[in-house]
Amino acid sequence: MSLRARYWLFQTIGWGTYSAVGAVYAIFVDRILPIGVTASGWRGALVTGYVLFFGYSIALTDAFRRVMIANRWLERSSWRLWLRLAAGVLVIAAIQTALVVSISLALLPRGVWSVPSVLGLAWSVTLVTAMWTALYVRLTEKRRQTAREIARHLALREAELRALQQQVNPHFLFNCLNSIRALVLENPPRAQEMVTRLANMLRYTLGRELRDTAPLSAEMAIVDDYLALESVRLEERLRVQVDVAADAAPLDVPRMLLPTLVENAVKHGVAVRSAGGTIAIRVRRDEGALRIEVANSGALGEPRPEAVGLANLRERLRLLYGDRAAFSLRGEGPDRVVASVTMPLTP
Numbered sequence: 001m002s003l004r005a006r007y008w009l010f011q012t013i014g015w016g017t018y019s020a021v022g023a024v025y026a027i028f029v030d031r032i033l034p035i036g037v038t039a040s041g042w043r044g045a046l047v048t049g050y051v052l053f054f055g056y057s058i059a060l061t062d063a064f065r066r067v068m069i070a071n072r073w074l075e076r077s078s079w080r081l082w083l084r085l086a087a088g089v090l091v092i093a094a095i096q097t098a099l100v101v102s103i104s105l106a107l108l109p110r111g112v113w114s115v116p117s118v119l120g121l122a123w124s125v126t127l128v129t130a131m132w133t134a135l136y137v138r139l140t141e142k143r144r145q146t147a148r149e150i151a152r153h154l155a156l157r158e159a160e161l162r163a164l165q166q167q168v169n170p171h172f173l174f175n176c177l178n179s180i181r182a183l184v185l186e187n188p189p190r191a192q193e194m195v196t197r198l199a200n201m202l203r204y205t206l207g208r209e210l211r212d213t214a215p216l217s218a219e220m221a222i223v224d225d226y227l228a229l230e231s232v233r234l235e236e237r238l239r240v241q242v243d244v245a246a247d248a249a250p251l252d253v254p255r256m257l258l259p260t261l262v263e264n265a266v267k268h269g270v271a272v273r274s275a276g277g278t279i280a281i282r283v284r285r286d287e288g289a290l291r292i293e294v295a296n297s298g299a300l301g302e303p304r305p306e307a308v309g310l311a312n313l314r315e316r317l318r319l320l321y322g323d324r325a326a327f328s329l330r331g332e333g334p335d336r337v338v339a340s341v342t343m344p345l346t347p
Contacts, residue, residue, distance in 0.1 A: 003143070011058050018128055019054040023047060045107035052103055053096070057125075060092045061132055074137060074144060076322055089133055093126035100125075152319045155312070156212050156255060179232035194232060197225035205256070212320060213252035216283065216290075220244060223262050227279070230266055237276025238266070244283040251290055251345060254316050261294040261339045264310060269296030269337060285345070292341045300331035310339070317343065 277297025
């Protein structure tokens with residue numbers, strides 16, 4: 001049975017059982033006939049009212065479910081989520097109560113609703129709707145977790161593809177190979193080193209490992225290869241400063257996070273300046289969080305269409321850590337741009 005079929009089956013069974021129990025109780029236990037109304041007319045109105053209750057209760061809770069899905073309420077568990085769910089339950093219960101009383105009075109004009117009976121009805125439908133909401137959230141958690149895992153792996157693969165497209169595109173490859181070719185005669189040992197570094201980058205970027213994260217030390221090794229290749233092209237225009245705390249090196253970070261930040265800093269900062277500039281990498285472990293900063297010489301201009309790597313990085317941080325991670329790109333003074341990532345030590 002499909003998930004959709006099971007959902008509608010549970011809806012039918014749940015609200016059908018509640019409506020049936022209520023009707024049976026009213027007919028056989030709580031028999032209060034309004035003055036001037038026959039028993040058969042009263043029973044007919046009662047059954048009609050509960051049939052309508054069954055229909056609009058399903059419609060209201062399904063509409064509530066659609067609102068939760070459309071606004072992605074259940075993707076993050078927080079106090080705001082429970083406030084929204086509680087507000088939704090109260091709204092649905094209020095509508096149900098108003099409809100029950102209105103339909104009852106329309107079918108039995110002489111029916112009498114006292115304040116205690118209306119409050120009792122409101123409490124009953126609120127309790128049942130809250131139970132429905134709690135069951136829906138609980139029973140769909142596994143499916144949402146699976147969907148998040150799938151989205152996480154898809155985002156990782158997309159990030160790797162985009163990183164490859166940016167870092168190893170024809171223009172980048174042409175520059176690297178041109179630089180290496182110039183070294184073949186002038187400095188054969190260094191030419192061999194650059195070929196090895198390029199192969200390392202390709203191997204890391206195209207790796208089939210499905211892990212979402214990689215040790216910071218592995219990320220730094222690829223960054224070192226990348227900067228070495230760029231230094232052949234940019235020569236003294238590229239200056240690098242690295243300050244990575246020793247206790248941060250073994251920690252896991254989102255795969256391709258650091259190479260993406262560094263590549264963006266080189267491409268949009270140092271490479272476009274005739275005088276070049278400095279790339280400064282700083283990593284610190286601080287109060288249960290890992291802080292990564294990549295700064296470059298230059299000014300923060302308008303976002304560029306090709307800077308999809310940073311948008312992808314922001315999305316991967318959201319998928320891995322939710323609202324526990326943060327990414328910012330800011331200008332500091334007239335000649336410095338800083339990309340900063342803060343994330344928890346564990347996903």
